[in-house]
Amino acid sequence: MVVSRWWGLGALAVLALGGCGPEQTRDAVTLLNVSYDPTREFYRDLNAAFERNWLESQGQRVRVLMSHGGSGKQARAVIDGLPADVVTLALAADVDSIANRSGLVIADWRARLPHAAVPFYSSIVFLVRSGNPRRVRDWADLLQPGLQVVMPHPQTSGGARWNYLAAWGAARLDAAGSDVAARVYVQRLLRQVPLFDPSARAATTTFVQRGLGDVLLTWESEAWMAVAAFPEQGLEVVRPGCSIRAEPVVAVVDRLVDHRGSRALAEAYLRFHYSPTGQRLAVRHYFRLFDERAVAAADRDRPGALRTFGLAQQFGSWAQANTTHFAPGGTFDQLTRPASGATW
Amino acid sequence: MRRDEPAWVRWALILFAWVFCGLFLVLPLAAVFGEALRDGWQAYLASVTEPDALAALRLTALTAAVVLPLNLAFGLAAAWCLGKFRFRGRALLTTLIDLPFAVSPITAGLIFVLLFGLHGWLGPWLAEREWRVIFALPGIWLASLFVTCPFVAREVIPLMQEQGCDEELAALTLGANGWQTFWRVTWPNVRWAVLYGAILSNARCMGEFGAVSVVSGHIRGLTNTLPLHVEILYNEYQFSAAFAVASLLSLLALLTLLLKKLLEWRLTRQRQGEPA
Amino acid sequence: MSRQPRTRQLPGFGLTLGSTLLYLSLLVLLPLAALAAKAASLGWRDFLAAAAEPRVLAAYRLTFGAALAAAGVNAVCGTLVAWALARYRFAGRALLDALIDLPFALPTAVSGIALTALYAPNGWLGQQLAPLGVRVAYTPLGVVVALIFIGLPFVVRTLQPAIEELPAEVEEAAAMLGATRWQTLRRVILPAVLPAVLTGFALSFARALGEYGSVVFISGNLPLRTEIASLLILTKLEQYDYAGATAIATTMLAASFVLLLLINGLQAWAVRRGGGEQR
Known part of the structure; x- marks a missing residue:
């Protein structure tokens, strides 16, 4: 029968295609790094360097697998069982959530690595269009009538929380510590935002590729990345008068690495972030270092001078900042609630 | 007597059909291929043969290979009991089969997280046995099965219902057993509809985005299907690469349409030829 | 359609019903029960608070509003397209007919990025529309456009057989009784295809309610303005707000x-009215 031959052929084809399955890394040990969104390019370089280093020093082939996404989303996935060996997230609060909600990370994780598990930091800056047509120099310039600010959503993106806190903190410093003034500033700023993308990278895409908005509020590292990736657009990075010290963190997922027996590898991987190679790569990707002596003079201070303030200085702790600003009913919710009933 | 509208109405309608479909169907398709080839053929080939893209392609094919046989088996079983028999609760069961079709894919992903996540109903039990469902292949398969389960059944049920039981009863009376009856009598009547449902379910399975995105964990080279890979590339400023991979999926969609068209032609011929 | 009463003389009823029920229970019912149980564990007050906060209400409004608008556009334009396809023979008809199913076959993520590439302010169509002051991408209009794309085949595919199977005699009789073409259309044809139009509308609406992939790329996800319910579920999930997501x-x-019950009811009604064979 003609038909059954067809079916047989089809079945064979399906088997042949499916039989090979996703390529398993046969001879290599794997390490899964669950990271936030705008670190894709950095980790491509760092992982290659680490894999080389580990092969040379330990004679073992290792393959670092990556999963990227919004910081909060990634933390949620780890809590729900994404088998991460290490997490490298945008917010300490997200690692704390993993520790508190699942116990996968042991609570003292910040004490185990230098600088409270922050291998390098970044800040929040403005990315503007070629020639800075709106003459944006500092935070106050963002409130110009008709100017559109693009930023991701603080409830899903770690970068957006840093954005929000940077704006709040800068306004608060400007008004001699007045939270009322800061609130007014942030409320007006949020009115300039035409859309909230789910993650920092999505916001960059909207701004750069879709041509929406006048200013992108983003990680300093991400802003420079965009400048480099789209030379034809002539994008410019503007450093405001002062901004927040945005500190991504790294942690070993204790319960998982102990179970898998990959602790040594995972810890070595995180320590590699602090090694001269790791620090050099971080600077190449426009992160800022706590200790510039670690890298060659040519690589130092690549992003340029910037006055920064710490989270603790303005907001206490992450727990406090989250409760005040980002929890349901917090300032973000209050400030984005429509004044009148009509929404669209 | 022809029942036609005036010629100008006819032409206006035809023109409208083309413009509307051109605007909403052809143009998006053209955009995919246009953007994919923006950086030239070499860049195109490089982005579709890159290891992560190939791994995604293999995973998508594997998923289809797992999902399709199960869908076929379920579709035939469901069609047999719903198409050939009347029983209490039949309408409810039919609606239940349709349900995944109307559920948001995000909800489809969410329910499997609630069930198999580390803090879900079965999570702790699975964790003890080191069985991974969510963020591993079984989760992707389950989510795909959920969203595709109505397709085969929906195509075959009405056909079985329409054809009734006469032929099967005759075969049974003549001494055939159940399996013989099914394979010799029922199967030839429904095989094209089954294939039709299989093609639709396959297209949906290979293209599923929302549900799989919730349960996949997005591990490059391991749990990334083609549609998820498109999103990843898109988020890495590699737009032409994203559209290149998307164009693969579009080609798959066009192939689906072609097969579907051939089958429809076959089905109408069968209907016109046989039952008379 | 001949339909004799089904007698249970055929074998395999128990086997197939059993396996169908088992499969559905494991794959569909059990997971949905997990959802229901999670929702029930919230208690009424929390459930209402989570399911009816302003941002969620805005998302429902957008989701239902845009789905309704898209289904409406599809019901009208899809009917015209189906009419052209079913009644006329013209160049490229077979091609057009095949293309109608494209949204079924194209992965939603692909349609999402394709529509965004078209309608973004610097996209192919967006550039043309911008001087007219029309913005599609990142507005509720963009959501509607994506949902029109997704829902079109449902209307056309439901209507096509209904139009093809309209009995010719009725129209001829109407014409012979002196009815104008317009009267025939209004009094004879429209009532006959109405059940199919409604079914197509409802199918397209149902599909639009749950759509995710094609919308997220084009909508811009602005809370209270362009955030659809599906996305909000995901957002809540990512904030560990399982209660909110579940609600x-x-x-x-x-x-x-x-809606599904309604659609099944509509289809039964269509069959009773002899509006043609339904799939």
């Missing part, structure tokens, strides 16, 4: 279920 998902699920 919204349950509400949407209930809406879908009611």
Whole structure:
């Protein structure tokens, strides 16, 4: 029968295609790094360097697998069982959530690595269009009538929380510590935002590729990345008068690495972030270092001078900042609630 | 007597059909291929043969290979009991089969997280046995099965219902057993509809985005299907690469349409030829 | 369609019903029960608070509003397209007919990025529309456009057979009784295809309610303005707000279920009215 031959052929084809399955890394040990969104390019370089280093020093082939996404989303996935060996997230609060909600990370994780598990930091800056047509120099310039600010959503993106806190903190410093003034500033700023993308990278895409908005509020590292990736657009990075010290963190997922027996590898991987190679790569990707002596003079201070303030200085702790600003009913919710009933 | 509208109405309608479909169907398709080839053929080939893209392609094919046989088996079983028999609760069961079709894919992903996540109903039990469902292949398969389960059944049920039981009863009376009856009598009547449902379910399975995105964990080279890979590339400023991979999926969609068209032609011929 | 009463003389009823029920229970019912149980564990007050906060209400409004608008556009334009396809022979008809199913076959993520590439301010169509002051991408209009794309085949495919199977005699009789073409259309044809139009509308609406992939790329996800319910479920999930995610998902699920029952009812009505064979 003609038909059954067809079916047989089809079945064979399906088997042949499916039989090979996703390529398993046969001879290599794997390490899964669950990271936030705008670190894709950095980790491509760092992982290659680490894999080389580990092969040379330990004679073992290792393959670092990556999963990227919004910081909060990634933390949620780890809590729900994404088998991460290490997490490298945008917010300490997200690692704390993993520790508190699942116990996968042991609570003292910040004490185990230098600088409270922050291998390098970044800040929040403005990315503007070629020639800075709106003459944006500092935070106050963002409130110009008709100017559109693009930023991701603080409830899903770690970068957006840093954005929000940077704006709040800068306004608060400007008004001699007045939270009322800061609130007014942030409320007006949020009115300039035409859309909230789910993650920092999505916001960059909207701004750069879709041509929406006048200013992108983003990680300093991400802003420079965009400048480099789209030379034809002539994008410019503007450093405001002062901004927040945005500190991504790294942690070993204790319960998982102990179970898998990959602790040594995972810890070595995180320590590699602090090694001269790791620090050099971080600077190449426009992160800022706590200790510039670690890298060659040519690589130092690549992003340029910037006055920064710490989270603790303005907001206490992450727990406090989250409760005040980002929890349901917090300032973000209050400030984005429509004044009148009509929404669209 | 022809029942036609005036010629100008006819032409206006035809023109409208083309413009509307051109605007909403052809143009998006053209955009995919246009953007994919923006950086030239070499860049195109490089982005579709890159290891992560190939791994995604293999995973998508594997998923289809797992999902399709199960869908076929379920579709035939469901069609047999719903198409050939009347029983209490039949309408409810039919609606239940349709349900995944109307559920948001995000909800489809969410329910499997609630069930198999580390803090879900079965999570702790699975964790003890080191069985991974969510963020591993079984989760992707389950989510795909959920969203595709109505397709085969929906195509075959009405056909079985329409054809009734006469032929099967005759075969049974003549001494055939159940399996013989099914394979010799029922199967030839429904095989094209089954294939039709299989093609639709396959297209949906290979293209599923929302549900799989919730349960996949997005591990490059391991749990990334083609549609998820498109999103990843898109988020890495590699737009032409994203559209290149998307164009693969579009080609798959066009192939689906072609097969579907051939089958429809076959089905109408069968209907016109046989039952008379 | 001949339909004799089914007698249970055929073998395999127990086997197939059993396996169908088992499969559905494991794959569909059990997971949905997990959802329902999670929702039930919230308690009424929390459930209402989570399912009816302003941002969620805005998302429902957008989701239902845009789905309704898209289904409406599809019901009208899809009917015209189906009419052209079913009644006329013209160049490229077979091609057009095949293309109608494209949204079924094209992965939603692909349609999402394709529509965004077209309608973004610097996209192919967006550039043309911008001087006219029309913005599609990142506005509710963009959501509607994506949902029109997704829902079109449902209307056309439901209507095509209904139009093809309109009995010719009725129209001829109407014409012979002196009815104008317009009267025939209004009094004879429209009532006959109405059940199919409604079914197509409802199918397209139901599909639009749950759509995710094609919308997220084009909508811009602005809370209270362009954030659809599906995305909000995901957002809540990512904030560990399982209660919120579950509440919204349950509400949407209930809406879908009611719609499905309605569609099945519509189809039964169409069959009773002899509006043609339904799939």
